[in-house]
Amino acid sequence: MKIFLTGATGFVGAAVLTELLRSKENDVSCLVRTMPPADKIAGWKPVVGDLTDISSFQTGLSGNDVIIHCAGRAHILKDPSKEPLREFRKINSDSTLRLAEAGVSAGVKRFIFLSSIKVNGEETVSGHPFDHTSAPSPVDPYSVSKYEAEERLRALSTYSGLQVCIIRPTLVYGFGVKGNVHRLIQLIYKRLPIPCASLKFNKRSMVHIDNLVSLIITCIHHRNAGGETFLVSDDQDMSTSEFIYTLGKLYAVPVRQVYFPLWIMFYLARAFGYGAEIKRLTGDLQVNIDHTKNSLNWIPPRDL
Secondary structure (H helix, E strand, O other), X not given: OEEEEEOOOOHHHHHHHHHHOOOOOOEEEEEEXXXXXXXXXXOEEEEEOEOOEHHHOHHHHOOOOEEEEOOOOOOOOOOOOOXXXXXXXXXXXXXXXXXXXXXXXXXXXXXXXXXXXXXXXOOOEOOXXXXXXXXXXXXXXXXXXXXXXXXXXXXXXXXXXXXXEEEEEOEEEOOXXXXXXXXXXXXXXXXXXXXXXXXXXXXXXXXXXXXXXXXHHHHHHOOOXXXXXXXXXXXXXXXXXXXXXXXXXXXXXXXOEOOOOHHHHHHHHHXXXXXXXXXXXXXXXXXXXHHHHHHHOOOOOOXX
């Protein structure tokens, strides 16, 4: 199988590349901005180019069967851009469509797009998880750009025959993770009191990097993957407090969680411009992945 991978230096893309290279049957090309040193190329082919300039690497798409598109502009906690939606659209929506169109011209049969559960929304009502039939409800520039990319890919598939597979992961964690999980780990290592003892009753779905990669690899070959949207998690939900205790256990560091009234937490977060972030930490965000499991005869290989 000839596979073209974007985002191979990122958290998810690097894990996908490692798994792809386990099989000698895969012929993998990776989009890179600059040619890496020879000792960094082991079993894959570099294709130098930039997502914003498809012509810079269009010839490198020729002969590939599948594109796995992991690259994109990630969610930014404090976005410095004056027009964040425009910047997100440029990479996550416009470049994604042009990449898919170039893939069609090059004879690519399947396009696997790494989207985000944020396309469905920021939170769920307790006991009512998102599933594959849930209506999209993106609320920030990042999730809007991902949703627009999904819609444009679906439109392209209707007249081109390209098999589009969309994956919406929940919070991804695992070795090398950045962002909020990394910040939590840093707090745990510093042995500072963490004011999350009151967060015992919310439920959040998460996905280990190995489980996400397993699903992506499954979607390369599975006959039911084309034209579908798959939600993915570990299929085991945790409260924020449980997750913090689990991290402490994993790193063999005693965790001290202290009680902090939620109303004070919300007030302080809003005062310092972190209202949306604290809402993600304290609220529910659950997904039902029955459609993913049943369609692909797949179960997450790792438990939480």
